[in-house]
Amino acid sequence: MAAAKVLLVDDEVDFCTVLAERMENRGFQVETAQSGMEAVELVKGKAYDAIVLDLAMPEMDGIETLKALLKINPDLQIILLTGRATLQKGIEAVKLGAVDFLEKPADIDALVGKIKEAQLKRDELFEKRLEDSISEIMKKKSW
Numbered sequence: 001m002a003a004a005k006v007l008l009v010d011d012e013v014d015f016c017t018v019l020a021e022r023m024e025n026r027g028f029q030v031e032t033a034q035s036g037m038e039a040v041e042l043v044k045g046k047a048y049d050a051i052v053l054d055l056a057m058p059e060m061d062g063i064e065t066l067k068a069l070l071k072i073n074p075d076l077q078i079i080l081l082t083g084r085a086t087l088q089k090g091i092e093a094v095k096l097g098a099v100d101f102l103e104k105p106a107d108i109d110a111l112v113g114k115i116k117e118a119q120l121k122r123d124e125l126f127e128k129r130l131e132d133s134i135s136e137i138m139k140k141k142s143w
Contacts, residue, residue, distance in 0.1 A: 004119040005029045005047065009039040010054040010064065022108055028115065032084060040068050050118035055082035055089060070097045075125045081106055084139030089137030
């Protein structure tokens with residue numbers, strides 16, 4: 001399996017830098033964004049296997065960013081990460097389409113596992129779309 005492409009979104013620059021390095025040391029390709037708006041712009045032009053998104057950010061919080069990202073691509077695999085976790089916010093995020101919710105400081109092995117699961121899910125969704133496209137072409141061609 002190819003190295004997962006991960007977008008890490010967190011307004012805490014030091015935390016973001018350290019976590020990105022730890023993830024790169026485990027073989028991931030990591031890009032970072034320090035705001036929800038920056039993440040939205042990156043997602044418009046690139047594909048990611050997983051997005052790790054901080055819930056508590058100024059201006060555009062994690063819930064608003066989650067909604068904006070899923071509007072661009074409903075198949076995105078988004079894992080919310082926060083130091084101020086509440087069960088209510090976690091439930092809201094999952095209902096909106098996040099694949100998981102972890103508290104800071106997240107155990108790196110747990111986060112790596114969630115990212116690998118997200119990558120597999122993204123691959124499955126991609127394969128399903130390809131199969132659907134092939135099926136549609138075959139129907140149109142009467143094959």
